[in-house]
Amino acid sequence: MGRTLAEKVWDDHVVRRAEGEPDLLFIDLHLLHEVTSPQAFDGLRKSGRKVRRLDLTIATEDHNTPTLDIDKPIADPVSRIQLETLRKNAADFGVRLHPLGDVEQGVVHVVGPQLGLTQPGTTVVCGDSHTSTHGAFGALAFGIGTSQVEHVLATQTLPMSRPKTMAITVNGELPDGVTAKDLILAIIAKIGTGGGQGYVLEYRGEAIEKLSMESRMTICNMSIEAGARAGMIAPDETTFAYLQGRPHAPEGADWDAAVEYWKTLRTDEDAEFDAEVVIDATELAPFVTWGTNPGQGAPLSASVPDPASYEDASERFAAEKALEYMGLEAGQPLRSIKVDTVFVGSCTNGRIEDLRAAAEIVKDRKVADGVRMLVVPGSARVGLQAVSEGLDVVFKDAGAEWRHAGCSMCLGMNPDQLAPGERSASTSNRNFEGRQGKGGRTHLVSPQVAAATAVLGHLASPADLSAADTRTPAGV
Amino acid sequence: MEAFTTHTGRAVPLRRSNVDTDQIIPAHWLKKVTRDGFEDGLFEAWRKDASFVLNQPERQGATVLVAGPDFGTGSSREHAVWALQNYGFKAVISSRFADIFRGNSLKNGLLTVVLEQKIVDALMELAEKDPQAEITVDLVAREVRAEGVTASFELDENSRWRLLNGLDDISITLQNEADIAAYEAKRPVFKPQTIQI
Numbered sequence: 001m002g003r004t005l006a007e008k009v010w011d012d013h014v015v016r017r018a019e020g021e022p023d024l025l026f027i028d029l030h031l032l033h034e035v036t037s038p039q040a041f042d043g044l045r046k047s048g049r050k051v052r053r054l055d056l057t058i059a060t061e062d063h064n065t066p067t068l069d070i071d072k073p074i075a076d077p078v079s080r081i082q083l084e085t086l087r088k089n090a091a092d093f094g095v096r097l098h099p100l101g102d103v104e105q106g107v108v109h110v111v112g113p114q115l116g117l118t119q120p121g122t123t124v125v126c127g128d129s130h131t132s133t134h135g136a137f138g139a140l141a142f143g144i145g146t147s148q149v150e151h152v153l154a155t156q157t158l159p160m161s162r163p164k165t166m167a168i169t170v171n172g173e174l175p176d177g178v179t180a181k182d183l184i185l186a187i188i189a190k191i192g193t194g195g196g197q198g199y200v201l202e203y204r205g206e207a208i209e210k211l212s213m214e215s216r217m218t219i220c221n222m223s224i225e226a227g228a229r230a231g232m233i234a235p236d237e238t239t240f241a242y243l244q245g246r247p248h249a250p251e252g253a254d255w256d257a258a259v260e261y262w263k264t265l266r267t268d269e270d271a272e273f274d275a276e277v278v279i280d281a282t283e284l285a286p287f288v289t290w291g292t293n294p295g296q297g298a299p300l301s302a303s304v305p306d307p308a309s310y311e312d313a314s315e316r317f318a319a320e321k322a323l324e325y326m327g328l329e330a331g332q333p334l335r336s337i338k339v340d341t342v343f344v345g346s347c348t349n350g351r352i353e354d355l356r357a358a359a360e361i362v363k364d365r366k367v368a369d370g371v372r373m374l375v376v377p378g379s380a381r382v383g384l385q386a387v388s389e390g391l392d393v394v395f396k397d398a399g400a401e402w403r404h405a406g407c408s409m410c411l412g413m414n415p416d417q418l419a420p421g422e423r424s425a426s427t428s429n430r431n432f433e434g435r436q437g438k439g440g441r442t443h444l445v446s447p448q449v450a451a452a453t454a455v456l457g458h459l460a461s462p463a464d465l466s467a468a469d470t471r472t473p474a475g476v
Numbered sequence: 477m478e479a480f481t482t483h484t485g486r487a488v489p490l491r492r493s494n495v496d497t498d499q500i501i502p503a504h505w506l507k508k509v510t511r512d513g514f515e516d517g518l519f520e521a522w523r524k525d526a527s528f529v530l531n532q533p534e535r536q537g538a539t540v541l542v543a544g545p546d547f548g549t550g551s552s553r554e555h556a557v558w559a560l561q562n563y564g565f566k567a568v569i570s571s572r573f574a575d576i577f578r579g580n581s582l583k584n585g586l587l588t589v590v591l592e593q594k595i596v597d598a599l600m601e602l603a604e605k606d607p608q609a610e611i612t613v614d615l616v617a618r619e620v621r622a623e624g625v626t627a628s629f630e631l632d633e634n635s636r637w638r639l640l641n642g643l644d645d646i647s648i649t650l651q652n653e654a655d656i657a658a659y660e661a662k663r664p665v666f667k668p669q670t671i672q673i
Contacts, residue, residue, distance in 0.1 A: 015659040016652050021634050024652060026659050028667055036553065038509035047646070053660075058670040064507065078507040085509045096670050117668045129552040129576060145554035145580035147645070155649045157656055161632065193494055194546045194572055227549065229575050250666040258666040293494050293549070314493045314544060321492070411503045432498040432550060434521050 002268025004165045005234050006200040009140040009265065013123050015157055022159040028122035030152050031108045032059035032095065034086040035413070036127025040150035041089040051093045053156045058117065059090050060098040062107045063413045067376050067403035070100055079414065106379020106405040109133040109347035113217065114381055116246025120235035120262040125152055130347045130429065132223040136216035137243075138235035138265045140200070143224065163229065164274035166199040167267075170207040172282040177463060179357075180215035181349060181427065181446035183207065183279075184222045185287040185297045191277055193295040196228025199275065202267060203233050207281035213242040214353040221348045222429050225294035234266045286461040288334055289431045289444040291322035296431075298334065300449065300461055306330035325433055326441050327421070334459050337443065341424040342373040342454040343436070344447055346410040349427035350378025352385050354447040359391040361451035361462050362398040364471050368457030373400035374416060376408040400454065412437045425453040478585040479642030482614040483566045485539030487603035488529055493544035497577065500548065500556040514559035534607035541568045542599045542611075547588075548577025557584045567613040569620065571596050582635050583645065587613055589620060595627045615639060
């Protein structure tokens, strides 16, 4: 019988297989950042171990880093200690590090792909659940805990039980104005936050094949919000074109050999998935969340659901709690929800295409009175590219704040946070209670919806802007 | 890792589904560079509410958490496990755990027990009705016992063996050093490298 993409990549990395034991998997790329690595390096020191494969390890600073005044000492002493700890660990053990201020610094899941380190058929791990992002290249990529970080540092392997596989087939084409973010939010709403538990998801079908690499990363990034550790997309010409010429992409004969291998990384016709979900792309529309988990979402044109409409008692209770926390009424149109803050950035939507999409919408328009719009590039390189295209000026002219790269308000470990009761439209990945700051309320949206929301001050799509004629002609 | 064989303790009923890792330990606690000192961050936001179950005097010293489905969703932060352990929890019972959280818990000796929802409901009711009721989580017999409840649970034999003996994963893996070296020797040359060695 044929094998799925995930099974092929898995099988190619089995170092040891024994009855009654998890497989021992080789790890091709280990990404590190400051938050989940200090205790792992401590463990290595205590046991007198070294990093086994420095040539497969790379670190950057992202979660704690400020997005303003990055040339000054970091104000928060606890954040500063954590960053200094990573710098000391990288120096002591010989790990390549891109610290704050370095041109290759950025959100770890933006940095790996842009350097060309994330490649088809590789295994990628990081002490961060959004490592699933790298699956967009046909890599088997998953988040790990700190004990596993230490394990990979010491052995370059992980004992893992073979996951089940689930196909998410998206037929047809996405309608105009509907993005990868809308699609993944709709998928999570359909299968639920636990729907992918125990599975590797493979996104396939016409709508997926037509997506750019950056959009594919948005999709795979949020696999974890459906409970799946990993999501994958088979590599194709789009993938190869993205990789060719990047700093760590193979060259010459190595490139040819790599592409030949990468072309074999497709689910065989006669392979069987353990589960399959089918989505009709043509029925989708801009999608936003109303609740406190990423599965609590609906089309922007809908209204806040009535918790009483849920048959399942636990879902009903969760919806009641969510509305209470979010300060929303059942039946209220989603478009009527006013926001205080708009955040464009994160490993979900902080790449150049995302910034271009948001800039196109706010160009010659103004961010609504009383709304703060924060634009945070996913990496220093993305920031430089945006500046070279003049996007920073577009954002600033519209009244938005243009910042330096980092995780920023996605999880509020740096000063970029919501105040209690403040409401945001955010292009990030989690709307958990307090995620963006204590008492903060988050609506997950695409960059396009974020930008339109910033202009109108309430949840909105770009189509609402044309109707409202908010654009000021140039020079006026 | 501390070994886990069997544990008996009073329970905390947490009647919520989708308890995510941001609730278990908020992000600002993740700036610490140690594995301890997270107990005050556990469920920090909810504990501000005086009526929250963890604040009730009769729940002090309880060591078994009984929670709704999909416990531990969200981030990969192992700090969530350390926070539960630092606070004093030895075991968590739910009908479903997020994959990464579960993996992290078993690597630290916090036993996460999966039981059918109706059994979790029975334990939840028991704990709500009688704060003094004790629950036994027996990894040797793979069984949970409480007044009126005896339920067996699944845990793969390998994880169980590691927990019962408190074994260090890295030491076990390094016994297969020859296999790792053999694999490394045959990796394709086109695979990416972060630095030239």
